[in-house]
Amino acid sequence: MTTDILLVTLNSTYQHSSFGLRYLYANLEELQNRAQIMEFTIARDPRDIAEILLRQKPKIIGLGVYIWNAQESLELVSLLKRISPETLVVLGGPEVSHEAETNPICQIADFTIKGEADFLFRDFCKNFLNDGTLPAQKFVTNILPDIKTIKTPYEFYSDEDIQNRVLYVEVSRGCPYRCEYCLSSLDKAVRNFDVPAFLADMQKLMDRGARQFKFIDRTFNLSPSTCTQILEFFLERVHLGLFLHFEMVPDRLPTEIRELIKKFPAGALQFEIGIQTWNTDVARLVSRRNDLEKVKDNFRFLASETGVHTHADLIVGLPGEDIHSFARGFDTLAELRPDEIQVGILKRLKGAPIARHDKEWEMVYSNHPPFQILRTKSMDFATLQVMNRFAKYWDLYANSGTFKKFVESLKDKAQEQEHKSFFWQFYEFNDFMSKRHAQSHGISQLNLFESALVYLIENQKWPEEKAKELLAEDYLATGKKELPRFLKKGEEKNQKLSGENSNKINLPKRQQRHLVGKPETVS
Known part of the structure; x- marks a missing residue:
């Protein structure tokens, strides 16, 4: 052959x-x-x-x-x-x-x-x-x-792809912004595919059983009219159990878009929102533009009035950012209650304009993929190593949705401290985990629970029974029926996951865990 x-x-x-x-x-x-x-x-x-x-x-x-x-x-x-x-x-x-x-x-x-x-x-x-x-x-x-002459590839997703893989789709290519850490900053303009033809392709995929769509457009909500047209299309079909991922411009959420997304059932929409930094001096250095007051207002709206799953991005290692300014930005973002905060370590993408800062800010990157930052003028190698582990443990404990009660306890503990900082409280837990585990990957879920228990008892001085009770809630919320021996106490409570919507929305398990507590239908 x-x-x-x-x-x-x-x-x-x-x-x-x-x-x-x-x-x-x-x-x-x-x-x-x-x-x-x-x-x-x-x-x-x-x-x-x-x-x-x-x-x-x-x-x-x-x-x-x-x-x-x-x-x-x-x-x-x-x-x-x-x-x-x-x-x-x-x-x-x-x-x-x-x-x-x-x-x-x-x-x-x-x-x-x-x-x-x-x-x-x-x-x-x-x-x-x-x-x-x-x-x-x-x-x-x-x-x-010419984008209008490019033949779209959606018919070439196989039945296996539709059943088992992420389906990527796009309505546009390019980005109007000039963020220097991103290759999209090299684009001259946004170019759009024909929207009616795109929606016809989406209908064909749904007719074949597709229910999850990941839009790779850099700025899905850049054009309110296009954004509205597409959201209306999917809203009419959301009863099929759709899960839709969009990358959104943080400070652009006009009334017509707000009113639409309020109508989607909880968990049907996921917004990836790139904040990257709250430090205005750093943002200016890397040509990142955000109206931070509008960003805050949008996050508050999403958290209180919609069932949107929010995934917000912060970057560690940008030129001019030190650990303290990053901590302040992290705390600001955490207060706005996104479902996930993705703590990413800066990578040097080939061709990205951020290279112009290498000399002034002493930016040193790894020579090997994924070309992560190793040190800067304001963050030394040791600090960046700590933040690599912080990012991993934050993902395992907070972003996973598996340890909601435990993570909330750390947030509450922060309010008792002089710094009142969720970042520095988790930083302390990260230090504990780094000493307890030789590496931050390959740790089983059981070991994560056991480590959390040890931390509450030995470092936070929780009574053993109280610590076990809190972590037992998290453990049983994963769907497990039997507690591990180290979490058992005199009389176990029979608790169940209360996410009633999880069977209605065809969303990934990670997002299902964050669904608990969100309003079922907002409008």
């Missing part, structure tokens, strides 16, 4: 699907019957992947390279070119679209397509397969394609 064109990438986990490969396939035109999409995960041995690919005897392998698979992709390309040098390897994706000339994987591969490759890859394949013509240059680029 042979396939002339293999479209390949290494996803971070199985549940993710490659949106980019499906776009390439959709736009191959008459070459589609000579092409095949092949997805793997970064956990797969590169030698096994190379064996599977070369078994197809491809003439062209198109490989999508991203920050999460950069190292594994380098190993794979090295193998492919050593074993089968006659097979053309063509790279694409954000990790090779900038600074490609100095990127080792680009030196090994035959060609690299920089930027949006919807048409460039098709033209490459046509020229080579039809008459053996290859580009004169190793790096291929051109003007952005």
